[in-house]
Amino acid sequence: MTGALQRMFWVFALAVLALGAPFAAADELRALSRLDLARSSMVETPDGKVNLTLGLSQPIPYRAYLLDAPPRLVMEFSELDFGGRDPGLLGRVEPIRALSWGEGEPGWTRLVAELAGPMSIEQTGERTGAAPAITLRLVRVAAADFAAQVTAAPGGARAGLPDAAIVAAPRRRQTGGTPLVVALDPGHGGVDPGAEAEGLTEAQLMLGFARELKEALGRAGVRAVLTRDEDVFVSLEARMSAARAARADVLLSLHADALAEGEAVGATVYLLASEASDAASARLAERHDRADLLAGVDLAGHDDVVAEVLMDLARAETQPRADGLAVALQAAILGAGLKMHKKPVQAAAFSVLKSPDIPSLLLELGFMSSPADRARLSDPVWRATMAGAIVAALQAWAVVDAAEVRYLRQ
Numbered sequence: 244m245t246g247a248l249q250r251m252f253w254v255f256a257l258a259v260l261a262l263g264a265p266f267a268a269a270d271e272l273r274a275l276s277r278l279d280l281a282r283s284s285m286v287e288t289p290d291g292k293v294n295l296t297l298g299l300s301q302p303i304p305y306r307a308y309l310l311d312a313p314p315r316l317v318m319e320f321s322e323l324d325f326g327g328r329d330p331g332l333l334g335r336v337e338p339i340r341a342l343s344w345g346e347g348e349p350g351w352t353r354l355v356a357e358l359a360g361p362m363s364i365e366q367t368g369e370r371t372g373a374a375p376a377i378t379l380r381l382v383r384v385a386a387a388d389f390a391a392q393v394t395a396a397p398g399g400a401r402a403g404l405p406d407a408a409i410v411a412a413p414r415r416r417q418t419g420g421t422p423l424v425v426a427l428d429p430g431h432g433g434v435d436p437g438a439e440a441e442g443l444t445e446a447q448l449m450l451g452f453a454r455e456l457k458e459a460l461g462r463a464g465v466r467a468v469l470t471r472d473e474d475v476f477v478s479l480e481a482r483m484s485a486a487r488a489a490r491a492d493v494l495l496s497l498h499a500d501a502l503a504e505g506e507a508v509g510a511t512v513y514l515l516a517s518e519a520s521d522a523a524s525a526r527l528a529e530r531h532d533r534a535d536l537l538a539g540v541d542l543a544g545h546d547d548v549v550a551e552v553l554m555d556l557a558r559a560e561t562q563p564r565a566d567g568l569a570v571a572l573q574a575a576i577l578g579a580g581l582k583m584h585k586k587p588v589q590a591a592a593f594s595v596l597k598s599p600d601i602p603s604l605l606l607e608l609g610f611m612s613s614p615a616d617r618a619r620l621s622d623p624v625w626r627a628t629m630a631g632a633i634v635a636a637l638q639a640w641a642v643v644d645a646a647e648v649r650y651l652r653q
């Protein structure tokens with residue numbers, strides 16, 4: 244993490260809302276978290292580093308970056324209520340000339356620390372559990388090292404930072420009160436056609452299917468957004484960002500790959516896992532990530548910039564929800580009389596499934612390497628049946644998922 248931060252200069256972290264938080268709904272609406280001054284501090288270590296600790300009423304998404312002229316550390320929180328307290332109560336240290344906090348962009352609050360000299364963010368973290376807190380450590384660096392990490396550009400744009408929407412607060416977990424929002428992600432596109440056979444490309448087929456599925460979801464009262472709506476290359480990271488910007492409840496990545504070996508047929512639901520369920524799944528996931536690298540998108544830093552501990556925390560809640568959707572999809576697809584792979588639910592390390600806060604699944608509708616599957620994928624009646632099964636699965640899942648939230652809140 245330390246090295247990553249020295250390279251990357253900014254971090255952001257996402258946490259799902261802690262369910263059943265011990266305070267009233269009115270507070271929840273006003274701010275996601277409150278600063279606990281008694282557990283907050285700013286201290287200088289004997290070797291001149293600055294340790295900042297912000298005690299929270301519950302974990303929240305945040306990001307941190309450096310600006311120049313004057314040198315500043317900016318932390319943005321979604322959302323932290325400072326309770327009108329004086330920032331001076333945090334403590335006073337020589338390397339921090341001034342400290343302020345208050346409202347930021349809509350949905351964000353902000354802490355700004357004016358630095359006495361060039362520093363860099365050495366480490367960040369977020370503690371969860373009984374005493375949640377955000378921690379950050381600043382270390383003195385040479386002016387050139389600071390300059391290399393500064394994100395400010397003329398006009399205040401932050402070079403290298405994603406758009407605000409990308410780090411928007413995760414949507415509150417759906418409770419059935421508002422229409423479900425589903426991000427449909429047609430795999431591949433542009434320079435990356437995906438699997439190809441008999442003049443068909445996976446990229447084209449999946450875009451066509453995603454459009455049809457969007458229509459079917461719309462008729463069922465489910466709002467669907469596409470991560471791409473034309474034949475263009477979209478990085479895996481941008482696909483996840485599109486889902487987050489749409490405040491999607493679910494991300495469903497649509498594929499129909501070719502397998503070099505074996506006679507694979509039928510649909511397969513893929514869940515995210517660090518260990519692939521078999522070698523074929525591992526190769527499939529690798530191939531999808533490689534397309535991103537070939538198109539000039541460096542995903543290498545992606546995991547580095549997101550606090551791992553928070554990712555794990557968020558996934559601890561998100562992953563069982565994705566598991567539930569996988570079960571619902573399997574039941575609905577088989578229930579509609581459609582063919583599934585002999586191992587209908589599998590796991591692999593697909594990068595596009597790594598959103599910590601959005602249950603994400605990858606659906607291989609069939610295999611382009613199978614003539615029977617190709618015929619099915621090209622058949623409008625089969626596609627309508629498959630779309631209907633996916634709609635039914637999402638609806639059935641949403642009901643159970645919302646009921647779980649209500650149960651947890653009691």
Ligand SMILES: [Zn+2]
Pocket residue numbers: 430431437438445498499500531
């Ligand atoms: Zn694919």
